[in-house]
Amino acid sequence: MGFLLSNYQLTICILLYSLIFCFSSSSAHLCHNDESTALLQFKQLFSFNCAACDCSVYSAPLPDNWKEGTDCCAWDGVTCDNTTSHVIGLDLRCNCLYGTIHPNSSLFNLVHLQHLDLSHNNFNHSQILPSFGRFTNLTHLDLISSHLSGPIQSSEEEVWQGNNFSNSIFHLQKLQELRLGGNRELTGKLPSFINGTLWHLRHLRSLDLSFIDFTGELPNSIGQLEYLEVLDLGYCNVSGTIPRSFTNLTRLYWLYLGGNNWNNGQFPSSIGHLKNLEQLYLSHCNFYGTIPRSLTNLMLLIWLDLSYNNFEGPIPQLFSNFSLIQYIDFSNNQLTGPIPSSITGLTSLQSLYLGSNSINGIPPSLFHLVSLTELDLSSNNLSDTVELDTFAKLEDLISLDLSKSGLSLTTTNSTPFSFRKIWTLQLSSCNISKIPEFLKTQMEHLETLDLSNNYLNEELNPLCNLYSLSYLDLSNNQLAGLIPTCLGNFNGNLILLNLQKNNFHGSIPQTFGFASMLQLLDISHNGLQGMLPRSLANCTNLEILNLGHNFIEDAFPFWLENLPQLKIIVLRDNKFHGTIEQPRKRLAFTNLHIIDMSHNEFTGTLPSEYFESMHSMMMDDEDKSSLKYMGIGSGYYSVTIMNKGLEMTLVRIITIFKAIDFSHNKFDGKIPISIGRLKALRVLNFSRNGFTGPIPLSLVNLTELESLDLSQNKLSGEIPQQLTSLTFLEVFDVSQNNLTGIIPRGQQFETFSNTSYEGNLGLCGFPLSKNCGNVQIAESPTLPSSFSHNFKFKFDGFGWEAVLMGYGCGVLLGLLIGSYIIQRKEEWLVRIFGVKMRQHGKRSKKIWKKIAHTKSIINCL
Numbered sequence: 133m134g135f136l137l138s139n140y141q142l143t144i145c146i147l148l149y150s151l152i153f154c155f156s157s158s159s160a161h162l163c164h165n166d167e168s169t170a171l172l173q174f175k176q177l178f179s180f181n182c183a184a185c186d187c188s189v190y191s192a193p194l195p196d197n198w199k200e201g202t203d204c205c206a207w208d209g210v211t212c213d214n215t216t217s218h219v220i221g222l223d224l225r226c227n228c229l230y231g232t233i234h235p236n237s238s239l240f241n242l243v244h245l246q247h248l249d250l251s252h253n254n255f256n257h258s259q260i261l262p263s264f265g266r267f268t269n270l271t272h273l274d275l276i277s278s279h280l281s282g283p284i285q286s287s288e289e290e291v292w293q294g295n296n297f298s299n300s301i302f303h304l305q306k307l308q309e310l311r312l313g314g315n316r317e318l319t320g321k322l323p324s325f326i327n328g329t330l331w332h333l334r335h336l337r338s339l340d341l342s343f344i345d346f347t348g349e350l351p352n353s354i355g356q357l358e359y360l361e362v363l364d365l366g367y368c369n370v371s372g373t374i375p376r377s378f379t380n381l382t383r384l385y386w387l388y389l390g391g392n393n394w395n396n397g398q399f400p401s402s403i404g405h406l407k408n409l410e411q412l413y414l415s416h417c418n419f420y421g422t423i424p425r426s427l428t429n430l431m432l433l434i435w436l437d438l439s440y441n442n443f444e445g446p447i448p449q450l451f452s453n454f455s456l457i458q459y460i461d462f463s464n465n466q467l468t469g470p471i472p473s474s475i476t477g478l479t480s481l482q483s484l485y486l487g488s489n490s491i492n493g494i495p496p497s498l499f500h501l502v503s504l505t506e507l508d509l510s511s512n513n514l515s516d517t518v519e520l521d522t523f524a525k526l527e528d529l530i531s532l533d534l535s536k537s538g539l540s541l542t543t544t545n546s547t548p549f550s551f552r553k554i555w556t557l558q559l560s561s562c563n564i565s566k567i568p569e570f571l572k573t574q575m576e577h578l579e580t581l582d583l584s585n586n587y588l589n590e591e592l593n594p595l596c597n598l599y600s601l602s603y604l605d606l607s608n609n610q611l612a613g614l615i616p617t618c619l620g621n622f623n624g625n626l627i628l629l630n631l632q633k634n635n636f637h638g639s640i641p642q643t644f645g646f647a648s649m650l651q652l653l654d655i656s657h658n659g660l661q662g663m664l665p666r667s668l669a670n671c672t673n674l675e676i677l678n679l680g681h682n683f684i685e686d687a688f689p690f691w692l693e694n695l696p697q698l699k700i701i702v703l704r705d706n707k708f709h710g711t712i713e714q715p716r717k718r719l720a721f722t723n724l725h726i727i728d729m730s731h732n733e734f735t736g737t738l739p740s741e742y743f744e745s746m747h748s749m750m751m752d753d754e755d756k757s758s759l760k761y762m763g764i765g766s767g768y769y770s771v772t773i774m775n776k777g778l779e780m781t782l783v784r785i786i787t788i789f790k791a792i793d794f795s796h797n798k799f800d801g802k803i804p805i806s807i808g809r810l811k812a813l814r815v816l817n818f819s820r821n822g823f824t825g826p827i828p829l830s831l832v833n834l835t836e837l838e839s840l841d842l843s844q845n846k847l848s849g850e851i852p853q854q855l856t857s858l859t860f861l862e863v864f865d866v867s868q869n870n871l872t873g874i875i876p877r878g879q880q881f882e883t884f885s886n887t888s889y890e891g892n893l894g895l896c897g898f899p900l901s902k903n904c905g906n907v908q909i910a911e912s913p914t915l916p917s918s919f920s921h922n923f924k925f926k927f928d929g930f931g932w933e934a935v936l937m938g939y940g941c942g943v944l945l946g947l948l949i950g951s952y953i954i955q956r957k958e959e960w961l962v963r964i965f966g967v968k969m970r971q972h973g974k975r976s977k978k979i980w981k982k983i984a985h986t987k988s989i990i991n992c993l
């Protein structure tokens with residue numbers, strides 16, 4: 133992976149540097165003793181822990197020349213005043229500082245500070261202390277992404293109710309720049325800026341409050357910060373309308389309001405008055421209607437992002453005004469009609485994102501935009517047949533996405549030397565029937581290639597020249613022959629390999645162990661035979677392994693138990709056999725979230741030890757918090773830094789689904805009691821085996837369980853009454869066993885039908901017609917709990933909710949095989965692959981529609 137520095141980034145860098153720090157740290161003067169001591173004391177209280185800090189983007193020197201007895205004005209990151217020698221600047225951004233800032237910290241003795249940058253460290257949930265109010269001459273304060281928490285003031289009540297501001301950062305009269313963004317644990321209301329003494333902030337030129345969890349609306353008084361040039365309120369949970377007073381912020385040239393819950397939905401006309409705007413980010417804002425004409429006033433625009441709204445109607449002919457514009461993102465709206473031919477006027481345009489709309493035509497003039505480097509027309513209604521090489525006229529393209537655009541691409545006349553600069557080529561569902569010639573040559577930049585869902589039926593060996601590939605998706609074609617051994621390594625770059633649903637046969641190449649970067653391997657739904665290559669044990673980064681629906685004949689791959697990242701294993705529908713032995717190591721499969729061994733020939737009793745080391749299935753909380761954090765580091769950076777060439781980056785696995793499916797095997801013996809320790813389990817399927825003995829009472833501890841299938845075994849005894857406490861259980865099946873006694877009543881058990889119980893001659897009571905005679909029936913039934921449980925994860929602004937609802941509503945009765953997230957520009961694309969779903973119940977359609985609304989890419993098994 134690498135970063136390309138675009139003009140945009142340069143702009144940002146220059147901006148940051150000019151606003152944060154313009155000082156030279158050299159000085160002829162000796163620093164004051166007390167300040168020197170204060171600095172050393174301050175630093176001593178931290179440990180250096182770079183892993184704890186979000187610093188991937190910067191590489192700053194550690195302050196390793198901070199030595200007692202030397203002139204502190206010469207220390208790295210320290211700036212002194214030329215005449216008074218007082219420390220006036222401290223830049224410890226990204227210094228891997230880890231620890232707490234106490235109220236008595238010696239930092240606050242540096243009262244002459246004018247510039248203070250402590251961003252990208254980890255202050256371990258410290259609060260923003262009133263002591264910051266002591267820096268009365270502070271002009272620049274940067275605490276971005278430094279793990280601060282708590283109310284944005286130490287005493288929220290005091291400050292927000294306007295009683296005592298004298299100790300707050302909002303009292304710092306000289307402040308020109310205030311950057312607190314990326315501290316997700318900061319909370320509070322947005323300050324009303326002007327009322328009370330907060331009017332001091334009126335000199336602010338730059339304000340970043342992004343990713344702070346505010347409550348309430350954006351106060352109208354923000355319009356009085358008339359010197360504001362840069363305003364970032366992205367993803368900070370402000371609601372209400374965008375105040376009309378924005379009209380007055382005429383100096384703004386950088387405005388980010390995306391990712392908030394603006395409830396009005398009308399595009400704020402005030403923005404059309406901000407004639408100095410160069411960069412405008414309004415994605416995820418709930419706006420609807422047509423793209424407003426008032427944008428035409430913004431003739432200095434370089435960057436315009438209106439993605440993820442509900443804009444409809446045609447793309448307006450407003451292009452002729454935008455001679456400077458370099459970046460347009462209108463993706464994920466409901467725009468219709470063709471791309472206007474006036475687009476040819478956008479002579480500076482480099483990036484054009486129009487994906488996920490209903491656009492139905494491209495003008496020939498599009499191919500005159502020779503500056504284009506990124507073009508996304510995916511998921512539209514274009515219906516033409518186009519020679520792929522036509523796009524090669526755009527010689528500077530580094531990223532092209534035509535997946536599901538509606539275009540049928542012919543490649544028969546493709547030439548070997550097209551697309552020489554391309555990094556990312558996505559041509560899924562483009563009716564391609566022949567691998568284009570240029571892909572058979574060495575393409576030194578090509579990292580991501582998606583040719584899935586086409587009609588390719590060749591052998592793959594010619595692709596072995598693409599040695600830079602990291603992401604290769606060829607799923608759902610008719611590719612045949614053996615899997616080429618080159619796919620096992622590719623210089624060790626390969627991170628994702630998806631060959632699902634093809635006609636490959638033969639055995640899996642022994643080379644996969646060399647691809648130590650491999651995180652996802654999906655070769656399911658082919659005709660693969662033989663044993664698993666033991667070299668897979670060398671893929672220490674492997675997170676997802678899907679081998680389902682082949683003819684693999686092997687014993688249980690216990691030798692994968694050490695892979696530390698392995699989260700999902702699917703062995704479904706193969707010829708795996710033999711018993712599951714006790715784990716060799718005490719810690720086996722500790723990170724596993726999903727295991728599907730169904731439809732194989734496994735035998736014997738289940739060793740309870742396996743469940744005992746599946747730590748991640750035991751923990752639910754861990755996930756919620758890590759998911760909550762997911763967006764921050766990368767999400768935040770991606771706004772300012774991640775850009776060209778990094779549109780499709782696999783980041784990590786989404787960790788919500790925890791499931792076990794051992795169905796359709798020949799297991800016998802008792803169900804191990806230890807299953808009750810997997811508290812985070814949501815789906816458990818032991819059906820169609822030969823399990824005997826009782827339903828273990830320990831199942832009552834699986835409080836998250838939504839689906840429990842124990843049908844077609846030889847279980848005996850009663851159904852434990854305590855199972856009624858599983859209030860999220862939506863699917864329950866114990867049919868075809870040898871169970872006896874009264875069916876429990878209450879909660880979810882009121883919702884299960886006959887079919888859940890049939891084939892158990894000894895069961896009686898509701899819903900069966902057989903009543904239990906004189907036996908006392910359990911207490912009066914209560915209503916089933918609502919499904920609000922399913923909404924408890926909420927990832928503001930990233931559109932994951934819908935996916936979770938789809939999952940949580942219990943529609944996916946089968947096993948959810950996995951999901952991974954692809955980071956693309958600043959938004960997250962949730963991509964579910966291999967979801968096994970029985971169309972069951974009336975909810976399913978609606979839910980799939982909801983998922984589709986988040987523009988996920990979904991394939992079903």
Ligand SMILES: *[C@@H]1O[C@H](CO)[C@@H](O)[C@H](O)[C@H]1NC(C)=O
Pocket residue numbers: 156158214
């Ligand atoms: C302080 O000295 C440095 C180097 O001699 C110089 O670049 C800088 O402009 C001076 N700053 C002030 C405020 O005089």
Ligand SMILES: *[C@@H]1O[C@H](CO)[C@@H](O)[C@H](O)[C@H]1NC(C)=O
Pocket residue numbers: 179230231232256
């Ligand atoms: C961070 O905070 C936690 C709990 O507040 C504490 O246990 C831990 O020691 C702190 N770590 C450091 C390095 O201060």
Ligand SMILES: *[C@@H]1O[C@H](CO)[C@@H](O)[C@H](O)[C@H]1NC(C)=O
Pocket residue numbers: 234235236237
């Ligand atoms: C500063 O406060 C912390 C915690 O409140 C305390 O542990 C420490 O001893 C104090 N240090 C000084 C120098 O007072």
Ligand SMILES: *[C@@H]1O[C@H](CO)[C@@H](O)[C@H](O)[C@H]1NC(C)=O
Pocket residue numbers: 243244245268269
């Ligand atoms: C703050 O700046 C003013 C004017 O430059 C100066 O007189 C005063 O001494 C400074 N205060 C501190 C604490 O540095």
Ligand SMILES: *[C@@H]1O[C@H](CO)[C@@H](O)[C@H](O)[C@H]1NC(C)=O
Pocket residue numbers: 295296297298299
């Ligand atoms: C406000 O804060 C100042 C400084 O800490 C303090 O002296 C004063 O008593 C406070 N006033 C009130 C009303 O709390």
Ligand SMILES: *[C@@H]1O[C@H](CO)[C@@H](O)[C@H](O)[C@H]1NC(C)=O
Pocket residue numbers: 294324327328353
């Ligand atoms: C300003 O504060 C006063 C009370 O201190 C309150 O009555 C008034 O409504 C506030 N104005 C705004 C615009 O918030």
Ligand SMILES: *[C@@H]1O[C@H](CO)[C@@H](O)[C@H](O)[C@H]1NC(C)=O
Pocket residue numbers: 345346347348349369371
């Ligand atoms: C977001 O804002 C809403 C309404 O102001 C509030 O109810 C909610 O608690 C906030 N969410 C978070 C996570 O702070």
Ligand SMILES: *[C@@H]1O[C@H](CO)[C@@H](O)[C@H](O)[C@H]1NC(C)=O
Pocket residue numbers: 355376377378379380
């Ligand atoms: C803009 O500022 C002017 C002058 O301060 C003020 O009169 C006007 O009400 C402001 N407009 C809005 C919409 O707040």
Ligand SMILES: *[C@@H]1O[C@H](CO)[C@@H](O)[C@H](O)[C@H]1NC(C)=O
Pocket residue numbers: 645666667668669670
């Ligand atoms: C794993 O990698 C090591 C060194 O890279 C190699 O020697 C070994 O043969 C590999 N193991 C397997 C099973 O391929």
Ligand SMILES: *[C@@H]1O[C@H](CO)[C@@H](O)[C@H](O)[C@H]1NC(C)=O
Pocket residue numbers: 808829830831832833
């Ligand atoms: C449920 O879990 C608790 C705490 O881990 C344990 O004490 C209890 O025995 C478990 N209940 C059953 C029925 O296994």
Ligand SMILES: *[C@@H]1O[C@H](CO)[C@@H](O)[C@H](O)[C@H]1NC(C)=O
Pocket residue numbers: 846848849870872
């Ligand atoms: C069913 O369970 C009873 C005891 O509860 C046992 O006698 C009988 O053999 C079992 N039947 C089968 C088919 O397993």
